[in-house]
Amino acid sequence: MTESMEREEQKRLQEQLINLLKENEIDAFREEFLDMHPYDQGQFFEELDEDLRFALYEMLSPEEMANIFEQVEVPEEDYQDLLSEMHPMFAADMLAEMSTDDAVDVLNELDKEQVASYLTIMDEEAADEIKELLHYEEYTAGSIMTTEFIxxxxxxxxxxxxxxxxxxxxxxxxxxxxxxxxxxxxxxxxxxxxxxxxxxxxxxxxxxxxxxxxxxxxxxxxxxxxxxxxxxxxxxxxxxxxxxxxxxxxxxxxVIDVMDEEASDDYSKLAGISDVDDTAGNSPFGAAKKRLPWLIILLFLGMMTASLIGRFEDTLNQVAILAIFIPLIGGMAGNTGTQALAVAVRGIATGEIQEEGKLKLLVREALTGVITGGSCGIAVTLVVYVWQGDFILGALVGISVFATLIVATLTGAFIPLFMHRLKIDPAVASGPFITTINDLISILIYFGLATTFMGYLK
Amino acid sequence: MTESMEREEQKRLQEQLINLLKENEIDAFREEFLDMHPYDQGQFFEELDEDLRFALYEMLSPEEMANIFEQVEVPEEDYQDLLSEMHPMFAADMLAEMSTDDAVDVLNELDKEQVASYLTIMDEEAADEIKELLHYEEYTAGSIMTTEFIxxxxxxxxxxxxxxxxxxxxxxxxxxxxxxxxxxxxxxxxxxxxxxxxxxxxxxxxxxxxxxxxxxxxxxxxxxxxxxxxxxxxxxxxxxxxxxxxxxxxxxxxVIDVMDEEASDDYSKLAGISDVDDTAGNSPFGAAKKRLPWLIILLFLGMMTASLIGRFEDTLNQVAILAIFIPLIGGMAGNTGTQALAVAVRGIATGEIQEEGKLKLLVREALTGVITGGSCGIAVTLVVYVWQGDFILGALVGISVFATLIVATLTGAFIPLFMHRLKIDPAVASGPFITTINDLISILIYFGLATTFMGYLK
The missing domain is CATH 3.10.580.10 (CBS-domain)
Incomplete structure (x- = not known):
C-alpha cells in the first residue's frame, strides 16, 4: 500500500467511526474501534469535538478508555477539561486502570484538590500505587518509573x-x-x-x-x-x-519519550523559543506568546549594543564606512559562539564531557578559535583590501574578526560549562542569548580598535 | 554507591585489566573481562593503545571480539585501521559473528576491495546475509534492519x-x-x-x-x-x-540510535556545524575543520551585507546615528527567523506537518510575525523616542522592526518547507544561514525606509 492510499483508507475509516458514534450504533462502533491500535484510538480521540467525546464515553468501559487516554497528547492545561467532561467515578476508574506512570503524568497536570478527590473515590490499591509515585520530582527516574513490575x-x-x-x-x-x-x-x-x-x-x-x-x-x-x-x-x-x-x-x-522531550528541549533553547513542539492547531497568539519573551529580552540586549555603538559616534561620524562591517563582524561572532555552545551543550547532555574534561575542552576551544579566527581574519583582510583599496581598513576588520572569533568561541563554550557547574541546565544559555552577548563583545573590539587606530584610516 | 565511588571502582578495574593484559595472564583476564557488559567491554577497548589491542586479539575468540566490536564507536575512518590490525581470518570470523546489521555498518566504512576480500574468506551463510543488506541505501529501513529474525x-x-x-x-x-x-x-x-x-x-x-x-x-x-x-x-x-x-x-x-543521530543532526545544523558530536579527543584542527566551511560561507554572505550597506553610504554619512541600530534590527530578524525555522524543521521531522498543513503553517507564521513585530515595533519606537528624543527616528526603527519581523518569520518558515517539497533535508537551512539571509533583508528594509524618509530626520 502506498502512503497516500493508506491515508485515504484511514480517513475513510475515521469518517465511518464518526458516523457510527453519531448514530449511536454501539456494537458496530465497538467492533471497529476496539480493533484499532491504542495509538490510533488516541489519534481518533484527539480529533473529536465535545459532543462526540460524550458519545464515546458512553460506549466504552473505563478500562477501554484508559488504553486510549495513555496515548492522548494534548496541551497540559487540557487534561483537566477532558477529565471534568467525564463522570467523576468513570474518570477515577479510568485513572486506576491506566499504567501507574501514565496516570501520574495526567494527575500532575491537575489542581491538588482535584487529585485528592479522584484518589478518594478510586480503587484503594490503585490509589496507593499512584500516591507512591506522585511525590517524586519531575525529570527524575522516580517520575518516569512504573511500579507494575514482576x-x-x-x-x-x-x-x-x-x-x-x-x-x-x-x-x-x-x-x-x-x-x-x-x-x-x-x-x-x-x-x-x-x-x-x-x-x-x-x-x-x-x-x-x-x-x-x-x-x-x-x-x-x-x-x-x-x-x-x-x-x-x-x-x-x-x-x-x-x-x-x-x-x-x-x-x-x-525512555524514548524522554529522549524525544530532551532533544526537543535542547533544540528549542538553541533556537530561543520556549517550546518548539505542538505546532498543530496552535493559534498565532499561542505561537507569539512562546517567542515574545525571548524577543523582548533580545530587544533590550540590542538596545545595549546600540548604546555601545552610540559611544563611538565620533568615530562613526568621521569614518562612516566602518558601519558597513558591523553586521559581518557581529554575525561571525554570533555564529562561532553558537557552534561552540552547541558542542558544549551536547557534550554535557550525552555525558561525553565530565568535570575533569572541562578545562581540556576550554583549551581546545581557544585553539579552535585561533585557527578559525586566523583563517577568517586573513580572508577578510584580503577581501576588504581588494574591494576598498585600503589595507589599513582591511587589517582593522581582519584583526577584529580574529580577536572576536577567539573570544566568541571561548564565551560560547564557557557559559554552558559554567552553568552546568552551578547545576543550571546549560541549554538555557540559548543560541540567541549567546549570539547577542557576542554581538556586544564584537562591537567593543571592533570600535575599540578603530578608535585607537583611526588616524591611520583613509 | 555514589557516582564518584562507582567511577573510582571502574578506574581500578580498568587498571587491573590492563595489567593482566600486559602480563599476558590469559585466564585471569578472561575471567574478569568476559564478566563485564559488552558496552563496558567496548568502552575498555576504545581506551587501549595498539600494543594492548594486539594482546587482546590474542586472548579472545572471534565471537567474543564480535560482541565488543558491536559496541565500539570510533570515527568512521578508524574501522579500517582496526580491522587491518587483526589477522584477516580473525577479522572475517568476527564480522560473521556480529549482528548482520552491525557488521554491515562496519563494512560500509571500508574500501570495496576490502569488503570483497572479507566476504570471500568468510563463512558462506554469513556472507550471503551480509551481501543482502549491503545494497540498501543509507538512512532507509533496509539499512538498519537485521535478517536474524524468527x-x-x-x-x-x-x-x-x-x-x-x-x-x-x-x-x-x-x-x-x-x-x-x-x-x-x-x-x-x-x-x-x-x-x-x-x-x-x-x-x-x-x-x-x-x-x-x-x-x-x-x-x-x-x-x-x-x-x-x-x-x-x-x-x-x-x-x-x-x-x-x-x-x-x-x-x-x-531505533534509539537513529533518534539520537537525527536529533544530533538537526541540532548541529541549527548551530551551523557539520557534526556536533564526538568532542572527546578531537583536536582543535578537527574541530576547526567542522566549523570553518560554515564560517567561510557566512563570511561571504556578510560581505554581501556590507556591500549592501555600502550602497547607502550617502544616507549613513548624513545620519550616522542610523548605524547604531543595525545590530538591533539584524539581531531581531535573525532570532525570529531561527524560531520559525526551528518550529518548521521539528514539525516536519516529527511528522506533525504534512503536505496539506503547509499553507496553514505559513498563514499562522505570518500572523505570528504581525503580533511579535507589532509588539516589538511599538516597544522600540517608544524606547528610541525617549532615549534619543526623536520620534521620527523612533518610528523609523520601530517600523523597520515591525516589517522585518514579519518578513523574517515568513522566511524562516518558508525555506525549510520549500526544501522539504524539493525532497532536500529541511535542516540544511541551518540557523546561521537563515540568520544571515534575514540580516540582509533587515538592512534592505531599514536603509530603504531611512533613505526615503531621511528628510524628516533631525
Missing amino acids: AIKANQTVRSAMQILRREAPGAETIYYTFVVDEQKHLVGVISLRDLIVADEETMISDVMSERVVAVSVAEDQEEVARIMRDYNFLALPVVDFQQHLLGIITVDD | AIKANQTVRSAMQILRREAPGAETIYYTFVVDEQKHLVGVISLRDLIVADEETMISDVMSERVVAVSVAEDQEEVARIMRDYNFLALPVVDFQQHLLGIITVDD
Whole structure:
C-alpha cells in the first residue's frame, strides 16, 4: 500500500467511526474501534469535538478508555477539561486502570484538590500505587518509573517463575525482564524471559540469573537514565532507593519519550523559543506568546549594543564606512559562539564531557578559535583590501574578526560549562542569548580598535 | 554507591585489566573481562593503545571480539585501521559473528576491495546475509534492519512455535515478537512472546496471532521508522518489500540510535556545524575543520551585507546615528527567523506537518510575525523616542522592526518547507544561514525606509 492510499483508507475509516458514534450504533462502533491500535484510538480521540467525546464515553468501559487516554497528547492545561467532561467515578476508574506512570503524568497536570478527590473515590490499591509515585520530582527516574513490575525470588525454580509470569503478565508493564529480590526486597539479580524459556524448568533462578544488574537511583536525572538504556540496549531498567530496595522499573518506551522531550528541549533553547513542539492547531497568539519573551529580552540586549555603538559616534561620524562591517563582524561572532555552545551543550547532555574534561575542552576551544579566527581574519583582510583599496581598513576588520572569533568561541563554550557547574541546565544559555552577548563583545573590539587606530584610516 | 565511588571502582578495574593484559595472564583476564557488559567491554577497548589491542586479539575468540566490536564507536575512518590490525581470518570470523546489521555498518566504512576480500574468506551463510543488506541505501529501513529474525507459520500450534523460539533464541536479534508468514513468505501476522506464554499450548497460531501488523517498506526513511516505533511503542517492527514479503526486522535499540543521530543532526545544523558530536579527543584542527566551511560561507554572505550597506553610504554619512541600530534590527530578524525555522524543521521531522498543513503553517507564521513585530515595533519606537528624543527616528526603527519581523518569520518558515517539497533535508537551512539571509533583508528594509524618509530626520 502506498502512503497516500493508506491515508485515504484511514480517513475513510475515521469518517465511518464518526458516523457510527453519531448514530449511536454501539456494537458496530465497538467492533471497529476496539480493533484499532491504542495509538490510533488516541489519534481518533484527539480529533473529536465535545459532543462526540460524550458519545464515546458512553460506549466504552473505563478500562477501554484508559488504553486510549495513555496515548492522548494534548496541551497540559487540557487534561483537566477532558477529565471534568467525564463522570467523576468513570474518570477515577479510568485513572486506576491506566499504567501507574501514565496516570501520574495526567494527575500532575491537575489542581491538588482535584487529585485528592479522584484518589478518594478510586480503587484503594490503585490509589496507593499512584500516591507512591506522585511525590517524586519531575525529570527524575522516580517520575518516569512504573511500579507494575514482576519480582521473583532467587530460591525458586524456573517453572514456578514462569507460572508467576503467566499469572502477572496482563497487569505488568513488561515481562521480558524479571527482577530478583531477597526477603528484604533488595535487588539481587535479573533474568530475561529469553533466558527463562531456554532454561531447564527445574533449574533454580539463582543459577541462571545475572547478578551484574545495572540499576539507577530513584533520584537519578531522567537524561542519565536514557543514556544508560541507550548505551546498554536495555528494554527495562530497575530503580532502587539508597538501600538498594527495588522500587520500580523504567521501560524503553518511556525512555524514548524522554529522549524525544530532551532533544526537543535542547533544540528549542538553541533556537530561543520556549517550546518548539505542538505546532498543530496552535493559534498565532499561542505561537507569539512562546517567542515574545525571548524577543523582548533580545530587544533590550540590542538596545545595549546600540548604546555601545552610540559611544563611538565620533568615530562613526568621521569614518562612516566602518558601519558597513558591523553586521559581518557581529554575525561571525554570533555564529562561532553558537557552534561552540552547541558542542558544549551536547557534550554535557550525552555525558561525553565530565568535570575533569572541562578545562581540556576550554583549551581546545581557544585553539579552535585561533585557527578559525586566523583563517577568517586573513580572508577578510584580503577581501576588504581588494574591494576598498585600503589595507589599513582591511587589517582593522581582519584583526577584529580574529580577536572576536577567539573570544566568541571561548564565551560560547564557557557559559554552558559554567552553568552546568552551578547545576543550571546549560541549554538555557540559548543560541540567541549567546549570539547577542557576542554581538556586544564584537562591537567593543571592533570600535575599540578603530578608535585607537583611526588616524591611520583613509 | 555514589557516582564518584562507582567511577573510582571502574578506574581500578580498568587498571587491573590492563595489567593482566600486559602480563599476558590469559585466564585471569578472561575471567574478569568476559564478566563485564559488552558496552563496558567496548568502552575498555576504545581506551587501549595498539600494543594492548594486539594482546587482546590474542586472548579472545572471534565471537567474543564480535560482541565488543558491536559496541565500539570510533570515527568512521578508524574501522579500517582496526580491522587491518587483526589477522584477516580473525577479522572475517568476527564480522560473521556480529549482528548482520552491525557488521554491515562496519563494512560500509571500508574500501570495496576490502569488503570483497572479507566476504570471500568468510563463512558462506554469513556472507550471503551480509551481501543482502549491503545494497540498501543509507538512512532507509533496509539499512538498519537485521535478517536474524524468527518467522513461524500460522498453521502450527503454540507448542511448536515455542520450540522454534527456544531453538532459535541464541542467534535471533529478538524473540519478544515473532512474525507469522505464509508459504510464499508474505507477512500475515504477529504474536508477542507475552501472548505466546499465556496461550494454551495446543492453540493454533492463527487463532492467537494479531493480523493487524504494522510494517514498513524497505525503502522507508529511518526517521519515519523511528516515529512509528515511538508512537506505537513497538519493540520490533517488520520490514517488507513491495509485495509484502517479510525481509527483516528493526529492533528498538537500533531505533534509539537513529533518534539520537537525527536529533544530533538537526541540532548541529541549527548551530551551523557539520557534526556536533564526538568532542572527546578531537583536536582543535578537527574541530576547526567542522566549523570553518560554515564560517567561510557566512563570511561571504556578510560581505554581501556590507556591500549592501555600502550602497547607502550617502544616507549613513548624513545620519550616522542610523548605524547604531543595525545590530538591533539584524539581531531581531535573525532570532525570529531561527524560531520559525526551528518550529518548521521539528514539525516536519516529527511528522506533525504534512503536505496539506503547509499553507496553514505559513498563514499562522505570518500572523505570528504581525503580533511579535507589532509588539516589538511599538516597544522600540517608544524606547528610541525617549532615549534619543526623536520620534521620527523612533518610528523609523520601530517600523523597520515591525516589517522585518514579519518578513523574517515568513522566511524562516518558508525555506525549510520549500526544501522539504524539493525532497532536500529541511535542516540544511541551518540557523546561521537563515540568520544571515534575514540580516540582509533587515538592512534592505531599514536603509530603504531611512533613505526615503531621511528628510524628516533631525
